[in-house]
Amino acid sequence: MENYIVLAISCIFVNNILLAQYLGNCPFLGTSKKMETAVGMAMAVIFVLVMAGIMAWITTNYFLKPLNLEYLTTISYILVIASLVQFVEMFLKKSIPALYSGLGIFLPLITTNCAVLGVCLINLKEDYTFLQAVVASFSYAVGYGLALVLFAGLRERINIARVPQPLQDTSLGLVTAGMLSLAFFAFKGMA
Amino acid sequence: MREMISMVVVLTVLSAVSGGMLAGVRMGTKTRIENQVLKFQKAPAIKAILKNVTNDPLKDRFNIKDKNQEVTFFLGKHDGKPTDIAFETHGQGHEGPIGLMVGIDINSDKIVGVRVTTTTETPGMGTRANGDSPFAAQFAGKPLTTVFKVKTDGGSIDVMSGATVTSRGICVAATEAKDIYMRLKPEIKKKIAKM
Amino acid sequence: MAQSIAKEFTKGLWEEIPPFRLVLGLCPTLAVTKSVDTAIGMGVGLTFVLVCSNMIISLLRKIIPDKVRIACYIVVIAAFVTVVELVMQAFTYPLYLKLGIFIPLIVVNCIVLGRAEAFAGKNPVLPSIADGLGMGIGYTLSLTALAAIRECFGAGTLLGTPVFGPWFHPFTFMVQAPGAFVCLGLMLCIMNIIGSK
Numbered sequence: 313m314e315n316y317i318v319l320a321i322s323c324i325f326v327n328n329i330l331l332a333q334y335l336g337n338c339p340f341l342g343t344s345k346k347m348e349t350a351v352g353m354a355m356a357v358i359f360v361l362v363m364a365g366i367m368a369w370i371t372t373n374y375f376l377k378p379l380n381l382e383y384l385t386t387i388s389y390i391l392v393i394a395s396l397v398q399f400v401e402m403f404l405k406k407s408i409p410a411l412y413s414g415l416g417i418f419l420p421l422i423t424t425n426c427a428v429l430g431v432c433l434i435n436l437k438e439d440y441t442f443l444q445a446v447v448a449s450f451s452y453a454v455g456y457g458l459a460l461v462l463f464a465g466l467r468e469r470i471n472i473a474r475v476p477q478p479l480q481d482t483s484l485g486l487v488t489a490g491m492l493s494l495a496f497f498a499f500k501g502m503a
Numbered sequence: 504m505r506e507m508i509s510m511v512v513v514l515t516v517l518s519a520v521s522g523g524m525l526a527g528v529r530m531g532t533k534t535r536i537e538n539q540v541l542k543f544q545k546a547p548a549i550k551a552i553l554k555n556v557t558n559d560p561l562k563d564r565f566n567i568k569d570k571n572q573e574v575t576f577f578l579g580k581h582d583g584k585p586t587d588i589a590f591e592t593h594g595q596g597h598e599g600p601i602g603l604m605v606g607i608d609i610n611s612d613k614i615v616g617v618r619v620t621t622t623t624e625t626p627g628m629g630t631r632a633n634g635d636s637p638f639a640a641q642f643a644g645k646p647l648t649t650v651f652k653v654k655t656d657g658g659s660i661d662v663m664s665g666a667t668v669t670s671r672g673i674c675v676a677a678t679e680a681k682d683i684y685m686r687l688k689p690e691i692k693k694k695i696a697k698m
Numbered sequence: 699m700a701q702s703i704a705k706e707f708t709k710g711l712w713e714e715i716p717p718f719r720l721v722l723g724l725c726p727t728l729a730v731t732k733s734v735d736t737a738i739g740m741g742v743g744l745t746f747v748l749v750c751s752n753m754i755i756s757l758l759r760k761i762i763p764d765k766v767r768i769a770c771y772i773v774v775i776a777a778f779v780t781v782v783e784l785v786m787q788a789f790t791y792p793l794y795l796k797l798g799i800f801i802p803l804i805v806v807n808c809i810v811l812g813r814a815e816a817f818a819g820k821n822p823v824l825p826s827i828a829d830g831l832g833m834g835i836g837y838t839l840s841l842t843a844l845a846a847i848r849e850c851f852g853a854g855t856l857l858g859t860p861v862f863g864p865w866f867h868p869f870t871f872m873v874q875a876p877g878a879f880v881c882l883g884l885m886l887c888i889m890n891i892i893g894s895k
Contacts (some may be wrong), residue, residue, distance in 0.1 A: 332875050337724035338808050383529045383784060386802040387521065387776035394769055423768070426725045426806040433799045439600055478890035486883030494876040510763045517758075517770055521777035528781050532788035539791035 316447050323451035326500060329427050330459040331493035333434075336427030340460060341485050343418070345471075350464030354457030356418040358450070360397060361428055365449025367392045368432035369442055389432050397423050427456055463492055545577075545604065548618035549589050552606035553579035560589060565694045567687050574683060578695060579606070585695045587615050592683065594676035601669065603676035607647070607684055609691070617642045617677060638663045638670065642677060647684065651677040703828045706817075710832025711839070718840060718889045722808040726800050727841060728878040734857050737845035739793045740800065741838025743782045745831065747804055750778045752818040752830035759819050771814045772805065779804045809837060848872045848881055 329335050336357075343353040368389050376382050401419045404412035422428060431452045435445045466488050475484055541561055549560050556579035563578040579587040589606040606615035617639050641660055642651070651674045652658020653667065662670040684691070710716070717727050723744075730740040754774050755762075762770045783801045786794040794801070804810065813833055818826040849855055852872030854862050871877045 334725050334728040334875065334878065335803075337728065338722060341724070383525060383780060384522065386780050386783065386805055387518075387525070387773065389802075390772050390776050390805050391518075391769075394772055423772075424806045424808055424811055426803050429806050430725075430799060430803055433802055437799065478894065479887045480890075483883050483886040483890060486879050486886065488883075490876045490879030490881075490883060493879055497874070497876055506763060506765070510766045513761060513763060514766055514769060514773070517773050521773055525777060525780050525784075528784050532784045535788040536784070536791075539788060543791050543795070 316443070319444060319447055320451040323448050324455040324458065325496065328455045328459055328496050328499075329431065329452045330456055331489070331496045332500075333430070335430035336425050336456060339418075339421055339425050340463070340489070341482055343421075344460055344464040344467050344485070347461070347464045347468055349418075350460045352414055353418045353421075354460045355414070356422060357425065357427065357456050357460075358453040360393075360400060360419070360422050361431055361453035361456075362446065362450050363400070364393050364396055364428050364432055365435060365445050367396055369435065369440075369445045372436055373442075385433075385436065389429060393428055393432070394423050427452070459492065459496070463489060466492065544602075544620050545591065548604035548620045549577050549606075551618050552589050552604060552616040553577070553587050555579075555581060556586065557581055557583075563698060565698070567690050567694065569683055569687055574687070576691065576694075578698065585609065585698070588684075588691065588695075589615075590680065590683070591620060592676045592679040594672035594674070594679070601672045601676060603673055603680070605642075605677060605680035607680070609695070612647045614642050614645045614647065614677075616640075617673070619673065636663075638673075647681050651681070703825055706825045707828040707832040710829065710834070710836040712836075714833075715836040715840060716809050716833055717837065718886055722812050723810075723837065724882075726803065726807060727844065728875075728882060730797060730800055731841055731845035731848055731878065732873045733849045733853070733855075734842060734845045735793065736796050737841040738838065739786070739790070739797060741834070741841050743786065743797075743801060744804055744807065744810070744837055745834025746782055747775060747778045748810055748813060748830040748834040749827055750830075751775045751810060751814060752826040753823060755814045755818040756821060756823045756826035762819075767819065768811075768815070771811060771819075775810050775814070776805045809833065844882060844885060847885075848877065852877060 323329075327333060330337070330340055339353060343349045371388055371392055372385070376385060376388065381388075397419055401412075404419075431449055434452075435448055438444075438448075440448060467485065470484060470488065479487075546561060553560050558578075558580040560577040560579045563580065564575055565578070566573045566575050568574075574590055577589045578585055579589065587606050587608050589604055591602055591604050593600045593602055595601070602620035604618045604620050606617070607613070608615050619639070638661070645651075650658055651660060653660050653662045653670050653674055655662065655667070656671070658674065660670065660674055717723050726740055726744075730736045751771070751774050755771055758770070758774075779802060782804070783794075786797070786801060813830060817829045821829070846856060849857075850861060851869045852874075853870075854860055854866045854868045860866075872881060
């Protein structure tokens with residue numbers, strides 16, 4: 313039990329997927345201009361990442377490893393993720409329209425969110441057991457959501473400020489992300 | 504309906520062709536990749552452990568199937584007589600598996616030396632197990648009857664300060680090496696006799 | 699014809715140079731620019747994938763049904779990425795170890811899929827190859843420039859050789875995660891200043 317808590321904390325804070333491992337930056341900058349979209353994206357990522365983590369683990373351990381097809385990892389992971397996203401989208405549209413209206417527009421974006429594929433590959437590299445993989449996927453996703461929401465808060469504040477023209481938008485966004493990353497850097501001391 | 508069929512057909516054909524192409528590339532690069540892994544990951548550790556051999560252990564290697572995995576053994580000879588073998592085992596560290604190359608003297612059943620091959624531990628902490636560390640030196644010369652455990656767990660190995668988990672992981676890998684060697688000893692002897 | 703192909707090629711080098719003008723493919727931009735060698739390795743790998751996938755997708759653009767085009771694109775891209783992965787493992791193993799999971803992650807690099815969707819899916823083969831090559835080289839140049847700055851100040855070296863005298867104390871911040879963000883942000887700002895003139 314203790315191990316899982318350590319793993320979760322390390323994935324959320326110390327090895328934060330966005331700010332320490334640089335994964336999933338495109339949607340990070342794209343959807344963080346408003347708090348509302350940031351929360352929506354964060355939810356969608358948590359949802360998809362946990363499922364993708366589970367599916368990827370099953371794919372590796374029940375198909376690729378027994379058949380010695382490890383070199384097909386990349387192609388099969390991305391197919392699993394793409395079809396998963398498609399499936400989730402259809403399922404939500406039919407069964408839970410309320411949730412779909414909230415998450416819907418973010419779902420197609422997630423296929424190309426490198427955080428999802430990245431976490432699946434990290435789980436593979438670390439050789440996690442099933443439970444570890446689930447905990448790690450969930451914690452990475454929570455870390456992603458946390459960073460996204462925090463960053464959206466900062467950005468909403470910046471929008472009111474007067475920024476020199478060349479620094480506007482993405483440029484200052486990146487510098488701000490750097491500051492946030494510096495704050496998360498302090499968690500390294502905990503390890 | 505026609506659209507559906509064409510969608511399925513195109514996707515299937517595309518996946519099959521890509522799969523086939525990759526299988527081809529894989530076949531073409533397989534031996535090269537194995538050699539590269541040997542050269543960059545295992546060779547330095549093997550050379551460091553089997554210092555006094557006169558042959559090239561990388562060339563004199565053989566595989567034995569153990570349970571559900573293949574173990575690769577590297578044979579060290581001295582003046583044409585086989586003296587030591589080295590092989591790799593794994594233990595769990597803080598942030599992932601630790602690979603440990605273990606050298607065993609096949610005549611006296613003693614550990615010749617151990618070396619960490621792959622580790623993802625925090626730089627500066629677990630990585631102290633690399634190279635000629637006093638920690639790794641503790642294993643050298645120990646007979647295989649020793650219980651490899653850190654002192655806090657009732658064993659005889661001093662931990663690296665601040666890196667207890669890594670130290671434990673290495674002990675687990677060393678114990679596994681011992682078990683594998685004991686289990687496969689008859690087969691190892693048979694293989695060596697043929698070489 | 700030759701003129702338009704040249705145009706598709708050169709636009710990737712300045713007008714639409716990724717990742718500055720097209721803010722796509724940021725993750726590897728931040729992660730592999732700690733040192734120049736990894737940046738060049740990544741750039742070459744990406745260029746190869748971009749050119750090959752643009753070529754194949756452009757060839758197949760009339761056969762691929764519209765509804766599953768993204769899935770088809772991804773399959774083609776993933777296949778070429780795996781080729782790069784295997785070849786790097788076989789020939790430049792130390793580089794492969796350094797780039798780690800960022801090689802398979804080329805699959806989800808928005809630039810590759812973005813070019814497939816925006817260009818190769820609609821244009822003939824030759825311009826698509828030119829587009830891929832231009833974008834790939836532009837991306838490599840940007841990565842190398844960023845990596846040169848970061849390695850130079852962050853580690854005091856360039857391609858592993860020291861550039862400053864022994865008095866230089868490396869500004870480690872630059873090679874760590876926060877430095878990556880700040881450095882890229884400032885470079886974008888400089889590009890904006892140059893571009894607005």
